[in-house]
Amino acid sequence: MIYRTKMYHVDPSILDHFNHHFNNTLLPTQLKYGARLVGRWMTKANSDFIEVLAIWEYEIY
Secondary structure (H helix, E strand, O other): EEEEEEEEOOOOOHHHHHHHHHHHHHHHHHHHHEEEEEEEEOOOOOOOOOEEEEEEEEEOO
């Protein structure tokens, strides 16, 4: 198994748009090519940005 972490820094003002894009574009594309979303976490909003961490699992490189 191969695991990939992806950290996004999101401006709080576009968080809803980002979540929509993730759920409707990124996630289906990754699933189509055999990835599995292990987990996705977000930090609490601060004055600058929200950190969104996604961990993906792949069977092969």
